Amino acid sequence: MKSQEPDPNYFSSSSSSSSLVSSTKWWSKETIAIVTGANKGIGFALVKRLAELGLTVILTARDVERGQRAVESLSEKGLPVNFFQLDVSDPSSIEAFVSWFKSNFAALDILVNNAGVSFNDIYKNTVEHAETVIRTNFYGAKLLTESLLPLFRRSPSKSRILNISSRLGTLSKVRNPNIKSILEDEELSEEQIERFVGLFLQSVKNGTWKSQGWPEIWTDYAVSKLALNAYTMVLAKRYEGEGISVNSYCPGFTQTSMTQGQGSHTADEAADVGARLLLLHPQQLPTAKFYIGLDPFVKSNL
Template sequence: MRGSISKSKYILKILKSWSHLDVDAIILWWSKETVAVVTGGNRGIGLEICRQLAAHGVTVILTSRDPGAGLESIKFLSEVGLSLIYHQLDILDLSSINRFIEWLKENYGGLDILVNNAGINFNLGSDNSVENARKVVETNYYGTKSMIEAMIPLMKPSVVGARIVNVSSRLGRLNGRRNRISNAALREQLSDVESLSEELINTALSTFLRQVDDGTWASGGWPQVYTDYSLSKLAVNAYTRLMARKLSDRQEHEKIFVNCYCPGWVKTALTGYAGNNTVEEGADTGVWLALLSHQPITGKFFAERREINF
């Protein structure tokens, strides 16, 4: 009896936290058997996403490139009463990804939720160096892309659909008022989801990186603030829409819903702790998307639990 009361209070707490939604439409579909993988989970928004998912009762696999940092984060969460699993994962290392695939298959048979949080940024404040542009693009876009490609075959059949959540940024918006690429023809091509392709995304990034190498990027029409980070997130946003289209014809019970979201300007190491939002606020929409019951919502971009334009 006491356990039932405790569980009811826990469910009520969840529903109150989602109070702006229609409570009657919410189905708590997840359980301890639900497996969520979070990349870059050892600090900042990734760590908070892990914490919130675990607090909801999901089995969370926290991954990080550095085992020491990851295990320290697991220890920290255990001290607040949460039990998570750790596994090393470098999203830029194919052998690391393959080891993780085999371990995941052997121990859990797959996953239900993938949160692509791992990312880097070297520019703070008014600084806009592109010295690390190649590393930023490789990590934020190609690393995310590699994880999606690797995890799709392992996503478990489900009546509510598996979920992929990509942590992105408004800085990567195609048609935002600030910081957009000035090439109108390229913007139009990237806006057309029906003709969008990996080749188009890759070509745009390759052109930018080539201009970085030859020193002409500043006149190439690219964003003038957080340039490399913005382009890497623009690519993530485009790839989110592309994968949503590609996955849309999957059979029932094999559906995979893929969305991206902007956590806002969060006080983390990525922003030099100069943000306006807390990590709790930054993680909220990502967790909401991961656990959303009234699917199908796919190929969309969100912030503060509301859809925004690409």
């Protein structure tokens, strides 16, 4: 996909990125976007960017007070956004959120699955909280998405799902060919993805995860993103030609709390690219793609 310069009428940024930008504004205040895990970091920056561009944005956060403070800080800048508490690791919280959304909005256009956790320091690797990481980063995003799918508008502009992922979640990080083969199946199913996740959690329980060829860096986080990327592909295939675009985006080494403030670029810079991907013109909009970094390129594999 060719890189294009941004239309200054719709995107103004100091970022040097010049990628994948709509030349015609197709969205409006009636365009509804949900961003999860958005009280800080990339999620917060993405809410801010979408609100600046004139969409109606719903900021969700697990912690009510932090979410409300985030909303208040945006309101002070003249950017009113909606807020509802959402813990994607809790099915009852997802159910309450979806019920609230249905009561307040006619349809959904954009979902950004940004909420995610890691319990590793930047140079450490443990799997002590593997179940929580998998439940939040993979199963949480999956359950929320499945719960919201019936509410997507399916308009000619196409509904959009963007899963915030990581290059750690690519198949090249898996060294065990038998495990790798599960996700390489051309007829990959959700059941196979869950089998892959189940094998990892079992190896954690058995204490064999280090010797079985799982990713070596932030292992539980990497496996959760491998599963999320695989789910992106399965979902994109399911809805291909039916008005929903599903892609993954790795923002790269970004300065957030997850990286203890380290990184090569800011959350605002990453969010600018995320917004550009989300707001591609319908005729330019792909599906089943994986973008990386501030000048995104498409990865052909998971």
